Amino acid sequence: MRGLFLSVLALAGGASAASAQSMRPFSTYRQWHGETSTSARLEFAAGALRLAAGRPAELYRMDVLYDADRYQPLSDFDAARGDVTLGLRTTGNGGLRVVSKGQLRQTASVTFSPRSDLALDVALGAVDGDLELGGLRLTSLELEAGASRATVRFSQPNAARCRDAVLSSGAAELTVLGLGNSRCDRIAFEGGVGRVTLDFGGAWTSSSRVSVKMALGAVALRLPRQVGVRLTLDKFLATFDPQGLVRRGNAYLSPGYDHAARHLDIDITTAVGGVTIDWLK
Amino acid sequence: MRALSRRVALLALAALVVPSLAFAAPRLHPTGAVELVHGFWSLVSDVAGPTTHTQSPHPAPQAIPQASAGQAPVPLDDLSKPTAIEAQLRSALRPHDGAMRVTVPNGSARLGDFSIGSNESLSGHLLVVQGTADIYGKLLGNLVTVEGDVVLHPGGVVSGDILTLGGEVRDEGGEIGGEVRTFRSASVLATPVETRPAPPSAIETVFRRLAGAVGVFLTLGALGFGLVMFGRPNLEVVSDTVSHSFGRAFATGLLGQLLLVPTFGMMVVGLILSVVGIVLLPFAVVVYALLVIVAAVGGYLAVAHAMGETYTRRRLALGVMIGSPNSYRYLVVGLGALAALWMAWAVFGWVPVAGDLIRGAAILVTWLLGTTGFGAALLSRAGIRENFAGHLIPPEALTDEYLWATPQFGVTAAKRPGSRTPTRGL
Numbered sequence: 001m002r003g004l005f006l007s008v009l010a011l012a013g014g015a016s017a018a019s020a021q022s023m024r025p026f027s028t029y030r031q032w033h034g035e036t037s038t039s040a041r042l043e044f045a046a047g048a049l050r051l052a053a054g055r056p057a058e059l060y061r062m063d064v065l066y067d068a069d070r071y072q073p074l075s076d077f078d079a080a081r082g083d084v085t086l087g088l089r090t091t092g093n094g095g096l097r098v099v100s101k102g103q104l105r106q107t108a109s110v111t112f113s114p115r116s117d118l119a120l121d122v123a124l125g126a127v128d129g130d131l132e133l134g135g136l137r138l139t140s141l142e143l144e145a146g147a148s149r150a151t152v153r154f155s156q157p158n159a160a161r162c163r164d165a166v167l168s169s170g171a172a173e174l175t176v177l178g179l180g181n182s183r184c185d186r187i188a189f190e191g192g193v194g195r196v197t198l199d200f201g202g203a204w205t206s207s208s209r210v211s212v213k214m215a216l217g218a219v220a221l222r223l224p225r226q227v228g229v230r231l232t233l234d235k236f237l238a239t240f241d242p243q244g245l246v247r248r249g250n251a252y253l254s255p256g257y258d259h260a261a262r263h264l265d266i267d268i269t270t271a272v273g274g275v276t277i278d279w280l281k
Numbered sequence: 282m283r284a285l286s287r288r289v290a291l292l293a294l295a296a297l298v299v300p301s302l303a304f305a306a307p308r309l310h311p312t313g314a315v316e317l318v319h320g321f322w323s324l325v326s327d328v329a330g331p332t333t334h335t336q337s338p339h340p341a342p343q344a345i346p347q348a349s350a351g352q353a354p355v356p357l358d359d360l361s362k363p364t365a366i367e368a369q370l371r372s373a374l375r376p377h378d379g380a381m382r383v384t385v386p387n388g389s390a391r392l393g394d395f396s397i398g399s400n401e402s403l404s405g406h407l408l409v410v411q412g413t414a415d416i417y418g419k420l421l422g423n424l425v426t427v428e429g430d431v432v433l434h435p436g437g438v439v440s441g442d443i444l445t446l447g448g449e450v451r452d453e454g455g456e457i458g459g460e461v462r463t464f465r466s467a468s469v470l471a472t473p474v475e476t477r478p479a480p481p482s483a484i485e486t487v488f489r490r491l492a493g494a495v496g497v498f499l500t501l502g503a504l505g506f507g508l509v510m511f512g513r514p515n516l517e518v519v520s521d522t523v524s525h526s527f528g529r530a531f532a533t534g535l536l537g538q539l540l541l542v543p544t545f546g547m548m549v550v551g552l553i554l555s556v557v558g559i560v561l562l563p564f565a566v567v568v569y570a571l572l573v574i575v576a577a578v579g580g581y582l583a584v585a586h587a588m589g590e591t592y593t594r595r596r597l598a599l600g601v602m603i604g605s606p607n608s609y610r611y612l613v614v615g616l617g618a619l620a621a622l623w624m625a626w627a628v629f630g631w632v633p634v635a636g637d638l639i640r641g642a643a644i645l646v647t648w649l650l651g652t653t654g655f656g657a658a659l660l661s662r663a664g665i666r667e668n669f670a671g672h673l674i675p676p677e678a679l680t681d682e683y684l685w686a687t688p689q690f691g692v693t694a695a696k697r698p699g700s701r702t703p704t705r706g707l
Contacts, residue, residue: 027463076361077460216559237556272556
């Protein structure tokens with residue numbers, strides 16, 4: 001009996017050691033040498049990702065803990081073009097392993113310099129993501145959420161003018177907070193299945209156009225009262241409650257839209273699901 | 282047990298007494314107390330100090346000679362794929378003839394600590410193995426360290442990239458032209474012994490296969506007993522369909538196997554096109570998979586039941602006394618017969634050629650009977666329809682007198698009043 005107990009203990013210890021062995025830390029960074037703009041591509045297949053503004057003296061930094069049996073780190077800077085590719089890419093190896101989810105949890109922390117203009121392209125697989133884009137100088141954003149649960153936040157106003165933010169998701173739960181701080185002229189979201197929450201709070205300094213296409217799922221809009229909102233809706237089997245928007249023609253307008261200094265024009269196309277509106281205080 | 286507890290008690294006593302003796306031994310005068318505090322503090326520092334990664338003592342600084350012509354060089358021009366560089370270095374740094382040799386094109390390799398002075402400039406890539414690279418001056422190239430740190434002192438310059446494999450980069454105010462990549466743990470110098478597990482012996486193989494076969498058939502037996510307990514009528518109908526319409530059941534099973542994937546595809550497309558059905562898609566996929574599994578396993582068990590029933594009835598016809606000829610017995614007998622093939626493979630599978638033949642036969646027979654069972658389950662709609670089960674006479678008429686006196690086939694049977702004409706069709 002004691003032998004059996006010891007064997008089980010040894011097996012458990014061996015298994016945990018084996019799994020711990022495959023998790024490997026990797027760090028990469030580049031000093032800031034006066035670059036005015038950077039184009040960053042971030043690929044992250046699985047795990048937990050945190051992205052934020054970093055130290056001014058570093059153009060970018062990535063610290064990851066990754067499963068070395070299945071993934072390899074990406075870190076490649078093209079000095080001529082100012083492009084950097086970061087993240088984790090699958091190697092196609094690994095097979096089936098029976099371990100607890102927590103043992104092979106990959107984590108990544110990525111930061112970019114607040115001094116340099118940033119065109120950010122993020123591709124996520126199955127990721128629990130927290131992207132704090134406030135404080136960066138974001139000139140464009142492209143985010144493919146895949147099958148992730150991601151929160152994109154603009155807690156501070158974007159230090160640069162953003163041309164467009166294109167967000168897409170397969171079967172994901174995506175929350176974007178503080179879009180008013182994003183300073184993006186055009187915001188587009190395209191989703192398959194899931195739930196998207198678009199919070200337009202923040203300091204609005206210009207007007208913006210927003211396009212939302214959702215096949216199957218819920219679209220939740222949080223709208224600011226200080227901006228004139230115009231919403232057009234193309235729906236098939238979706239519910240919609242205007243919540244104070246007034247219908248004019250084929251559009252829904254917020255009171256005082258015509259006299260508002262800044263406008264938020266939203267086009268929504270959805271097949272099945274619902275569109276809900278909350279007003280921010 | 283008593284001896285064990287006595288030993289444990291003694292150990293506990295010793296654990297309590299020995300430390301107190303150790304602490305009680307020195308007389309505490311002022312300097313002794315200070316030493317004690319210092320000793321304690323150094324112990325705490327050693328345990329909880331920041332120097333978590335420990336490196337082996339560095340060897341004496343020296344140049345690593347170039348490798349022989351047959352050994353591949355390690356180019357350090359591009360460090361963007363650090364795991365590839367690591368793999369190359371692992372191969373290159375393996376000692377040859379007791380010495381480490383490596384060729385770095387456009388660069389040099391050093392063993393042990395290495396530094397570039399503040400008024401020095403080194404052109405070319407630099408590989409430092411088992412040593413700290415202290416950069417006070419300029420390195421015009423890439424820098425790679427294996428089991429060693431990089432310390433970039435104020436004014437120090439590395440024009441290219443830095444890669445540390447089993448170390449870290451301490452930037453104390455220097456300038457790095459390229460990227461810094463750090464693996465704090467690396468196994469470049471570890472010489473992994475290829476522990477390829479020894480092939481199991483024939484006896485081990487036999488026992489392993491026997492255990493596998495017994496496990497599978499015990500599981501099937503448990504499932505079968507559950508089926509008999511909770512769904513005997515359906516099992517018997519499927520079993521009778523196997524017995525009475527073997528060929529038809531096999532053909533149906535074959536066709537069913539061929540149509541499994543197209544049917545699944547049509548179901549998915551249909552649900553997607555119906556838009557509303559998209560919500561049901563995940564459930565439909567799961568239900569479809571479950572139905573297929575139930576039909577296949579249930580059909581296989583029904584085949585075992587049919588085999589057992591046929592065998593038992595033949596034994597009874599020969600006058601053998603059998604205790605309780607019921608569905609449980611049929612199932613056990615049938616599964617035993619089916620298991621016999623796999624047992625034969627488990628025992629003789631290690632024999633060259635013959636083992637493969639036995640395994641092929643076992644696979645073929647299992648597939649054949651599985652297909653027949655699957656087809657019988659489809660034909661009988663999981664035991665609901667009796668059209669192919671040979672149940673031509675109403676069950677209430679199946680008394681011993683009726684069976685003895687009434688012919689069941691031929692002209693006389695057809696003219697019997699109240700007889701049911703079977704409908705042979707789907």
